[in-house]
Amino acid sequence: MIVVTGGTKGIGKAIIEKFASNGHNIVTCSRTKSQLVTINSEIETKYKTSLHYLEVDLSERRDIEMFANFIRSLDEPVEALINNVGFYIGGQLHSEDEGILEEMMKANVYSAYYLTRGLVEDMIARKQGHIFNICSVASIKVFPNGGSYSVSKFALYGMTKLFREELKEYNIKVTAVLPGATFTSSWDENEVNPDRIVKPTDVAEAIFSAFSLSPNAVIEEMIIRPQLGDL
Secondary structure (H helix, E strand, C coil), X not given: CEEEECCCCHHHHHHHHHHHHCCCCEEEEECCHHHHHHHHHHHHHHCCCCEEEEECCCCCHHHHHHHHHHHHXXXXXXXXXXXXXXXXXXXXXXXXXXXXXXXXXHHHHHHHHHHHHHHHHHHHHHCCCEXXXXXXXXXXXXXCCCHHHHHHHHHHHHHHHHHHHHHHHHCCEEEEEEECCECCHHHCCCCCXXXXXXXXXXXXXXXXXXXXXXXXXXCCEEEECCCCCCC
């Protein structure tokens, strides 16, 4: 079973499509039930696989616990956990609105932290599993108007490295995924040529390829940039 947070659009949806097309059952979540119902219908109609879902807000600790409990209730081993939930608000640290840092950290970092902790015990017991954290090139490079988004993505990247060191002795793989500009809803208000930036399907293909390696190897991190470089 593959767990993909924030799976109703963008990178998350592309990941679900890729894994489902290869016969994997999926669990996902979103804050919008109508979108979950739609993707459930699309995936289960198109592929011979199951897509379970729960309407939750993973920026809230209680909802993270609800989602972890829901996943465990399905009584199916988690082969991969893909922490994809997150959002972007541009700004500068010295002038952005009060509370932006807290919002960014809860959605972009704490969601992955607490959900991983909620599911990793079973992975440790089985000595099997793969955790992917969707970071960003903003995890390693400062961009203008990155603000608290960059802070959160730097934190997520560092946390991913720590999980990698802690969990490798249990045969659990951990991969940091660092996409550059990718054609998702974050770009809805920008007039950008879709051919200039990364496609969500490219990220999904890279993740599936890393997941498909033998137990002897792990891709610790992957940077996926537009062919012509960052915007």
